Amino acid sequence: MGSFCSFANNLNLVEINLTGKCFTWKSGNSMRRIDKALGSCHWFQKFPQLSLIGLPKRPSDHKPIVFTAEEPNWGPKPIRFVDIWWSWPKFNKVVKGFWSEISQSHTSLAVKMKLPRHKLNDWNKNVFGHIDHTISTLRWSIDAWDNVAENRALSESELEIVQQLRSNLRSSSSRSECIWRQKSRIS
CATH class of the missing domain: 1.10.287 (Helix Hairpins)
Incomplete structure (x- = not known):
């Protein structure tokens, strides 16, 4: 461990603070912070928005850590029909209801083809989850x-x-x- 500390000191590396968690490993009642990250001053200047975040524990005994930064907003994503929707009770009736509503209120086929996407997107977010x-x-x-x-x-x-x-x-x-x-x- 001493040689690693010497290596880190020679390169002027500092430990990056972990936010959101105290520990990164748990087994029974034992908890430790064994996963760490190091960075240089130059690195912090080049990437000022980066931070190290502890994520929720997965089935493993380790809690993953990840570097994050602000993500760009790319705008709305296109919707694709997802097979798992068919497992939802009464999904068939939902689609028929959407189509019936659209068919009665619009005559243009282009509009009729566009609107189900918006309705399915809303349904996916609000009902299917x-x-x-x-x-x-x-x-x-x-x-x-x-x-x-x-x-x-x-x-x-x-x-x-x-x-x-x-x-x-x-x-x-x-x-x-x-x-x-x-x-x-x-x-």
């Missing part, structure tokens, strides 16, 4: 409970809540995998 947001929210909730568990033992009812959150995360992750599987086949 934006899967990435759902997964992010579930991970955030599980992570919040993990943070509580770092300071005290959870009660039985709290453990049940965490178990339900993890179950919902598995289900949502499975839906996300179906979506990504379909996207991987789109060229």
Whole structure:
């Protein structure tokens, strides 16, 4: 470890503060910050908006860390029909309802073809659920409970809540995998 410290000191590297987490590894009741990142003053000047963030714990015993910066806004994303939508109860009726509403109010075929995209996009976000947001929210909730568990033992009812959150995360992750599987086949 001494040679690594000498190496870091010779290059004037400093440890980058981790935000959002105290620890990056947990096994049983043991918690440690074993994952770290170093940077130089030149690097900090070149990339002033970068920060190191601790992410929610995944199935592994490590909590991943990631460098982040402000992301550009590329505008609205196009919508593609997602196969997993068919698993939603009454989705067929939803599509028929959209088409019936559009058919009655517009005569142009171009408009009729454009509007379902907007309606499906709204339906996907508001009813089906934006899967990435759902997964992010579930991970955030599980992570919040993990943070509580770092300071005290959870009660039985709290453990049940965490178990339900993890179950919902598995289900949502499975839906996300179906979506990504379909996207991987789109060229």
